[in-house]
Amino acid sequence: xxxxxxxxxxxxxxxxxxxxxxxxxxxxxxxxxxxxxxxxxxxxxxxxxxxxxxxxxxxxxxxxxxxxxxxxxxxxxxxxxxxxxxxxxxxxxxxxxxxxxxxxxxxxxxxxxxxxxxxxxxxxxxxxxxxxxxxxxxxxxxxxxxxxxxxxxxxxxxxxxxxxxxxxxxxxxxxxxxxxxxxxxxxxxxxxxxxxxxxxxxxxxxxxxxxxxxxxxxxxxxxxxxxxxxxxxxxxxxxxxxxxxxxxxxxxxxxxxxxxxxxxxxxxxxxxxxxxxxxxxxxxxxxxxxxxxxxxxxxxxxxxxxx
RNA sequence: GGUGUCGUAGCUCAGUUGGUAGAGCAACGGACUGAAAAUCCGUGUGUCACUGGUUCAAUUCCAGUCGACACCA
Numbered sequence: 305x306x307x308x309x310x311x312x313x314x315x316x317x318x319x320x321x322x323x324x325x326x327x328x329x330x331x332x333x334x335x336x337x338x339x340x341x342x343x344x345x346x347x348x349x350x351x352x353x354x355x356x357x358x359x360x361x362x363x364x365x366x367x368x369x370x371x372x373x374x375x376x377x378x379x380x381x382x383x384x385x386x387x388x389x390x391x392x393x394x395x396x397x398x399x400x401x402x403x404x405x406x407x408x409x410x411x412x413x414x415x416x417x418x419x420x421x422x423x424x425x426x427x428x429x430x431x432x433x434x435x436x437x438x439x440x441x442x443x444x445x446x447x448x449x450x451x452x453x454x455x456x457x458x459x460x461x462x463x464x465x466x467x468x469x470x471x472x473x474x475x476x477x478x479x480x481x482x483x484x485x486x487x488x489x490x491x492x493x494x495x496x497x498x499x500x501x502x503x504x505x506x507x508x509x510x511x512x513x514x515x516x517x518x519x520x521x522x523x524x525x526x527x528x529x530x531x532x533x534x535x536x537x538x539x540x541x542x543x544x545x546x547x548x549x550x551x552x553x554x555x556x557x558x559x560x561x562x563x564x565x566x567x568x569x570x571x572x573x574x575x576x577x578x579x580x581x582x583x584x585x586x587x588x589x590x591x592x593x594x595x596x597x598x599x600x601x602x603x604x605x606x607x608x609x610x611x
Numbered sequence: 612g613g614u615g616u617c618g619u620a621g622c623u624c625a626g627u628u629g630g631u632a633g634a635g636c637a638a639c640g641g642a643c644u645g646a647a648a649a650u651c652c653g654u655g656u657g658u659c660a661c662u663g664g665u666u667c668a669a670u671u672c673c674a675g676u677c678g679a680c681a682c683c684a
Contacts, residue, residue: 323648357648358648382646384646384647385645387645405632405653412647418644418645423644426644428645467652468642468651469651470643471643472615477645487645493642516670543646546612546648546649547648547649548648572636575638578648579640580642580643580647580649581648583641584642587643
């Protein structure tokens, strides 16, 4: 797992797990115990216009513990993992001058990995190029993208998920902007970090998790999710709004489905999202798993490591 | 009470001129390097209501039972 060569005495504690499992509550308890702060790694809680549907920590919780990266962006901002890696590391540098233990909490596996392991340096995508390639995809289909990639980067073509337009688009984008093969530039190397990393996973038995998801969606509706989505209708084309809880309500507002169906769809899609998150986190054995109620066990587990 | 239709996967339903069955959705498993709450890939999980009968063989045909629905009383 983590066998650090040097011990800086600084610890980044990652709290990960599927949506609705109860990460926020646990993280706040831990951050209180260590008198520290929380960095969010939830790619949709970054946006200030999206609160109800992303189950952001509430006012009360935000007042208890300082949270970073919650609501600091507008849906109109372009954002990506690489930016998050840089900004989070920068922030951590500052936080570690005041704290020995800082918490990184969220469900976006890629974002967590970017902070813990690093991500290769590629140029940010040029919007015109992305639109151009996307146009080709829409006009000529995925086969055309496959042909282009086979020609530009046969090595990557061999290993990519050839049916996944996002993967192909991204690889082509990098080939075009750098003039080099995407596969040549993927190092797959861990970037060194000058803090220790402890990873804690939170999970529940599937039926319990699913019932929490159901209740939370009902709660969101009660809290006014439909109005929140309504106010974002003009921006539905933005990436930030391609999100569970929002796209289903858009379908309802288009009269494609009833509100009841939209709510059912949100629950289904949230369950699937939770499953995808678990698949990601279970990819490694780096996580020590607990149920969210085991706050005492988690606290003593951490206390044993961090002094 | 009578007549008719139906009872097959978690749900909605196909189907088998008799050789133990398949779609959609749900579910389950997986992948993942700047869109990641995104995007993509894979998998049928079943006493064919129950009990008998006919048959080498019944989910399929026959009888009865139970249940649902419709119509008639």
